[in-house]
Amino acid sequence: MHTDNTAEPAGYGAADVERWYAEPPKSAQRTPFERDRARIVHSSALRRLGAKTQVLGPGTDDFARTRLTHTLEVAQVGRELGKSLGCDPDVVDTACLAHDLGHPPFGHNGETALHQVSSGIGGFEGNAQTLRLLTRLEPKTFTPDGVGVGLNLTRASLDASTKYPWLAGRGPMRADGRGSAKFGVYDDDAPVFRWLREGAPALTRCIEAQVMDLADDVSYSVHDVEDAIFSGRVDLEEVTTERERDRVITQVRSWYDPAVSDAALDAAIDDLSALDYWVTRYDGTRRGQARLKDMTSQLIGRFCDGAARATREKFGDGPLVRYDADVVIPDSVIAEISVLKGIAATYVMAPREEDALYRRQRLILTDLVAVLYDRAEIALAEMFAEDFGHAGDDDIRLRVVVDQVASLTDLSALEWHARMCGPDVGTSL
Template sequence: MRSGGDRWRAPWACDPGASRGRQHGASASPTRSEFQRDRDRIIHSSAFRRLKHKTQVFVFHEGDHFRTRLTHTIEVAQIARAIARSLGLDEDLAEALALSHDLGHTPFGHTGEDALDDLMAGHGGFDHNAQALRIVTRLERRYAEHDGLDLTWETLEGLVKHNGPLVDEAGRPRERYAAHGVPGAILDFDREFGLELSTHASGEAQAAAIADDIAYDAHDIDDGLRAGLFSVDDLKAIPFLAELLAEVDGRYPGLETPRRIHELVRRVITRMVEDVINTSEGRLAEAAPQSAEDVRRAGRTLVGFSPAMAAADRAIKGYLYPNMYRHPKVKAVRADADRIVRDLFARFTAEPAAMPEEWRAGLDGAEEGRIARRVADYIAGMTDSYALTVHSALFGTTPNLKLR
């Protein structure tokens, strides 16, 4: 394992100087690498700023201590850079992918996505990865010469494939897309600027994906405890966390609860990051890739957890699902949020003129599917607070989205 200050680039890293380029062929920068430019374009986008007021996992609270999509994204970026640095990957690309991975999420966390996916069932569904691609290639309108952010091929590939190949070698959808197919937005763009959907993504994208899992586990534990949905000692039901708590309590007996929580959470992150680095070093040594392309065609994920840590990750998520995401108090709030999204969708599809001019433009006489997709784009881009404001203006009464 390389020390934190020892920066290097391994043969299997993506080289910004050898990027496959941009769809619109922007000129090079004299001061920044291509992947640094991608990172900067993402940070300065409207969609990135809106993450500040979008729910992470849906727990709506007063106060500023609970994660939003933005704070989660920053945590993922920090972890992704740490992993990339130790493995000799390009840190800037890993960071760009971490910063962009949640751009396609709706207001109200997964509740909003589930509602829009159901409402769009007859029009191609709704998928946050496909939506993120639409945002960075079409919906961001900032540049004089093109729509989107015109990101490099490597960033777009990682954005779409960070969780693995979308299709097999015969083009059949796999994993999460096996049942309903790959979203049309991804297939359409792939025909324009092929992303090699049957291969794995780069090591940098794999680092960003596993960083997302680590950040989720750590901050959901933290936020769930802050919300009072379960206690610290309840977490002893998970062997991995019980071991860490025993370590904390043995070293700091009688420690006050907030400090005890922090000591637990930071150990979760540290152990998981160290596991990923050690495991990935072994896999990379075994596979011996000599290029980023070798990583893509390795036939398996090379950056990830060991079997033991993967089991611990599943145990944490298995605990949080019923005790946090499906906690009765949270479910009640999710039901209200679902109603808000459905109300907005119904109103705007029936009356597109109720949307702002930039969103209703060109919809006179448009077919149902085109109207529905425009409405989904508009709602998906809303922050929680804006969705509540719009709903209140249109319907007069809006649910109070707080745990009760």
Template sequence: MTLAPYACQPDESRGRRYSERMSTFRSPFQRDRDRIIHSSAFRRLKHKTQVFVEHEGDYYRTRLTHTIEVAQVARTIAGTLGLNVELAEAVALAHDLGHPPFGHTGEDALHDLMAPYGGFDHNAQAIRIVTRLERHYADFDGLNLTWETLEGIAKHNGPVIGPHASGSHAVKDGGEMPYALAEFNAEYDLELHTHASAEAQVAAVADDVAYNHHDLHDGLRAGLFSEADLLELPVTGPCFEEVDKLYPNLDPTRRRHEALRRVFGVMVEDVIAVAQNRLTSSQPQSAQAIRDMDGPIIRFSKPLYQNLKAIKSFLFTRMYRAPSVVEERKRVTAMINDLFPLFMNDPALLPAEWRADVARVRNETELARVVLDYVAGMTDRFAIQEHERLCG
């Protein structure tokens, strides 16, 4: 497949931090994708959750199923736009590697606990995992990914610093960059003041598409709201109405699936149409031209963005802050708040391979970062088991 001029060209990659011989059969970005899939952190995603805790049901999305869905959407959009599909997929597969147990609830708890020690951010933790914590290769720590993939992981949501800093991971108003990202960027500049490649932007939008779709599906399955509620919302309402017109008296499960797959399609088609229009008007002639723009090239149209805000507001009230979910959030937050100080006060409780890291620490901050790496790497079920074993 011939790539567009604004795509990241494999033979023009900025390379890897540690020099390696080129593969005979795979491009640099294909190798990145494969290394991510074979990493320990990727396997752990199967027992980490989005909203519901891992043991609550077999049909709810986990971080792994979500990641696979994001990668599928990213491949579709990237391929349609003439972008490098392998790079878009690699960033999509790595985008959630830094998430701790219990989803955003676990992240919030660790963010508070790490406030005195440089903070916690799952994007920054993903960089730490792929550059340091994966220890399988003889010649280096981490996965030794290409600069382009590391850039995509660090700033797929937008520039992290500078006048164009945007997104949930941006550093604004004199705030400090999470130490895990600042530490690596000081050694290997990821140009955090610019936008990421178009491929990384595709991965970010694919993430939005996937979770907007599956959170609706999971919320319905959990009984937190009904199809009748979704008929009152933009996007979802017209999709249900279209299905009812085409298939009167359809089985409820099939009706739900048919409507939500149309919601999925509306989002993907909108992103592609907007990107094609913006690319046609701006005519970028290189991947760097995409990075140097004053805004993202890959995004939803303004009307759909506003409609999705209404859906997110609905989900926030009816799902993320549902009484049953809030109660579970309290329970798992308490687990994290128990485990972290327990290991801080008695590092001998850590497994042997982690105690080797503890032996090298020089102060409390460095100890906290070792404990963080261990706790953040836990799956939901392992965190629950460890809490029961250590705390009763």
């Protein structure tokens, strides 16, 4: 393995700046972590997020967030939070910019479809796909024998980008005895995963990954509600009524099941609605938009400041890096973030699950996997056709096809389907 010829950033050691494949020495003008961040910024995978669904699809209106704008907001929130805790800001920034790279067309709806068609080869998980992109698929660095190693990031940046550091079915057990459905690595990416996790406690995320995860939760919980209010799908004044708060709490428990009680969730609704910047009425005017933006800014500060204070109270001052500490999130912050997630889920995401459009999106991706598998040599993009040709068995070939479909944007998935499938193509492998 190779260490850049620059001094390790404060708090980090030689192992943290190692890369999976040894690269020629670089100038000392940038730290290894600054170089990692630049590689994400210039990646094609990041650019594609601009045309991928966050909650409302790209083109829904000029206000709604795409997966890319969400990612940039997560990076800003994470960088500031990480810096306040003494993490290297570029490591956190890199992890935040990378955290959604593996998401397929049509957001979590597309993830569901690809998981179903790949259930026989270990399934599909956006977080595991992110690691695959960073270490294999994104074209940047190759070994002399022609093996692609993706962006070849440092160990610290790769570890920080791994939200779920375990393989499928090997995650931590919950208090109720259930295992985690999420995972961060496919079986055939295990070698690089073992390398990036050298010296790390099993099933434990480094603090930079925890900061990234919290920044993601804070950003999408707040911003999804902002988008829903702007689009007229949510009226926060109604949420405080007994009937609607029960709906929200039930949705929170069904979809997210946070480690706080229903009573805490109910209290969180009261606490949020009592804030003087809580937007109970939105009229669409410029002043109304300003109040809405002020609410989102204030909530982000509220959640991040609460976590930063609690973390410092437990672990003290000074840099907190890698496995020196954990992010401490107060129960009140967990409850309030969960309520915001529940509001977006209740009024935007859950109602559309059986919508004809969303069923159609899942069928489109299922169709594409079937057709591309059958016509791989002529239908896949060149880089994926090469992978398909080198694949040693049917399982690996199917994974290559899923890699191709996952790389598409919402628009390109629709275009590919119209061009290659037509209206009468079947929807099963």
